[in-house]
Amino acid sequence: MHDIRLIRENPAAFDQGLRNRGLEPLAERLMALDDRRKEAVSALQAALERRNALSKEIGQAKARKDEARAQELMAEVARLKDSMPDLEKAEREANEALEKELAGLPNTPNPDVPVGRDERDNVERSRYGEPRHLPAAKQHFELGEAWGLMDFEAAAKLSGSRFVVLRGELARLERALGQFMLDLHTAEHGYTEVAPPLLVRDEVMFGTAQLPKFAEDQFRAGSEHWLIPTAEVPLTNLVREAILSEDELPLRFTALTPCFRAEAGAAGKDTRGMLRQHQFMKCELVSITTPEQSAEEHERMLACAEAVLRRLDLPYRVVTLCTGDMGFASAKTYDIEVWLPGQGAYREISSCSVCTDFQARRMNARYRLKDGKGLRFVHTLNGSGVAIGRALIAILENYQNEDGSVTVPSALVPYMGGAKRIGGAGR
RNA sequence: GGAGAGGUGGCUGAGUGGUUGAAAGCACCGCACUCGAAAUGCGGCAUACGGGCAACCGUAUCGGGGGUUCGAAUCCCUCCCUCUCCGCCA
Structure with a gap:
């Protein structure tokens, strides 16, 4: 606002x-x-x-x-x-x-954001790793379905399209990814783990700007709640209507939660596989800072998200979104796009945004200046650290072997009960 | 879900219709006293909005909304939240 x-x-x-x-x-x-x-x-x-x-x-x-x-x-x-x-x-x-x-008006872009119309005008900022061009690369759903561990038909019976049932090692891989990311951000990046409500009120959705403009993208739950589309919503609203003290900033929260999205505007897009689902797990990062800290915190947050992909050794690139492609509340956004050999393309796996005081004003979240008098709005930042479903896809596609199995990235082996590969022969 | 008790400033806590933005205490800030500190004394200490160059003036805010009244923290309705008991329940 x-x-x-x-x-x-x-x-x-x-x-x-x-x-x-x-x-x-x-x-x-x-x-x-x-x-x-x-x-x-x-x-x-x-x-x-x-x-x-x-x-x-x-x-x-x-x-x-x-x-x-x-x-x-x-x-x-x-x-x-x-x-x-x-x-x-x-x-x-x-x-x-x-x-x-x-x-109903979006945030003003920061002066250093490239001006452009849509995603074609985004600017690549950095790359990590070598995109693998595997001639016989399979897409994640080909692998998962072949193993019988990724079941879209069963999900359709339960819930319709854009849902998936994961079984066995894939269900475990999803869980492993979540634990791994949470452990990384809490133990090494200084974030506080939060287990927030997944159902929130109107004013909370208004605070982070999902409402009033984007109601059709959300799922309504009963007459007074909405299912969260991202943990950004409850984590950021943790400070709504609060007066914080300057000393306690920045605050850093992380949460592993399911996210629910109606995908109203995405009919017919990414219909195969689990790239775009109505429900997915995501490890979210949120920071609450002073206006002076927010730009630096944005870089830091990006580095925290990148660390996840580096530990998993997944090739990716970082792009700075142009003015025409940024989200409503954002003043500046970095997207991390992971390489998917099965698709032969980079696809978004994280989005880190600084929202300046745009959300703070909607939430009435302020802090008291250190030298006594005066209240100011905090700055809020959010980023995926990272999307679990898409990380799972990236692992399947990047770590696939010729025999149709997938090697477990070493960082995840401890979380997989010591298993070094999944979907191997004999299954 | 049923019955009851509550929600007052950063905190504790007075206040049941009249000049109360709100006593008192604590916390905090300034000054005095002191070599310094403690103790003590004096003073200050909410937010938002409107007007004004400013000093400052005004309006609103005692969980949210609505009502009664010339006037509401105080009375009524409603919603939210907390606590206690009962029921149900992972």
């Missing part, structure tokens, strides 16, 4: 941000709405001030038993109050009009 005062201070910069995201300029319209709002507030407050003064006088008159004067004053207040409902209504409507407009 944007601060109308900052828009007023620099309308041109605000509009440039919108333009970079491919949107029409709006500053003028927003300022007009704000003018109307201010007028309405002032009018209402003037009436309230008058009412309060008269009421006080009534109290004083009654205290000295001057009933005549009290009655006189009460009649005057009664007249004044006739106009109040209209003033209140005008104030409420002016507020809502501005709020509604602001709530």
Whole structure:
């Protein structure tokens, strides 16, 4: 959510941000709405001030038993109050009009974000490892289905399309990946493990900006809850409506949770395999920082996510998303794309974003400055550290052997009960 | 799900219709005293919004929303949350 005062201070910069995201300029319209709002507030407050003064006088008159004067004053207040409902209504409507407009606008991109229209304008930032071009490379679902351990038909019977049933060693591999990542981030990267609710309220979804604009991408659970599309939602909202102290920042949280996405806009996309599912596991990273710390924390978070892929020795590249491809709440995003030999392509496996104070404002999450006075909004960051389902795919495709088995990356062997390969002969 | 008790400032905790943004204590900050510290004394100490160059003025906020009233922390309705007991339950 944007601060109308900052828009007023620099309308041109605000509009440039919108333009970079491919949107029409709006500053003028927003300022007009704000003018109307201010007028309405002032009018209402003037009436309230008058009412309060008269009421006080009534109290004083009654205290000295001057009933005549009290009655006189009460009649005057009664007249004044006739106009109040209209003033209140005008104030409420002016507020809502501005709020509604602001709530639907995406964050302003940082100045250092490449300007572009879509993913084709993203900028590669770094690479790790050599993409393997295996002539007979199989896709992950070919391997998994051949072993009888990845069952889309069974899942369809239970839940429809975009679900999967994993069995045996693949179910264990998913669990192993989750434990491995959680252990890495907690033991070596300083994140605090959190086990959050998976069902959250409207205002929590509003806080991280899934609502109001992206309701159709979410799953509703009952009348008052939503299934989380990512642990970013509960982890970031951990600080909603809080006043933190500067000393305790940055806060770093990690959680391994299922994520639920309606994938409403992805009909017909990535329908084979488990690349794009309605439900998947993800290890999430969230940081809460001061404005001064957030840029550096963003780099740090990216490094933490990269560490996962390095330990697993999976080839990947990092891209900086261009203005047209960034998420709604983000001011700057790095995507990590892992190499999938079966597809012969890099595919997103992590996305690390700094949301500046955009979410903090929606959540009303602030901190008190060290030198005593003053409150400021925190900065929030989130990143996948990393997506478990896609990591599983990447392992199958990158570690496949000619005999149709898959070697277990050494970092995962301890988590696999010592098993060094899966899906081998004799199965 | 049923019955009951509660939700007041950073914390504890007064306050049941009138000038209360809210007593008192603790915590915190400043000053005095002290060689220094403790103790003590004095003072300060919420947030948001509107107006103003500013000093400052105003409005709102005692879990959320709505209502009664000239006036609500105080009365009524409703929702949320916490606690106790009962039921159910992984």
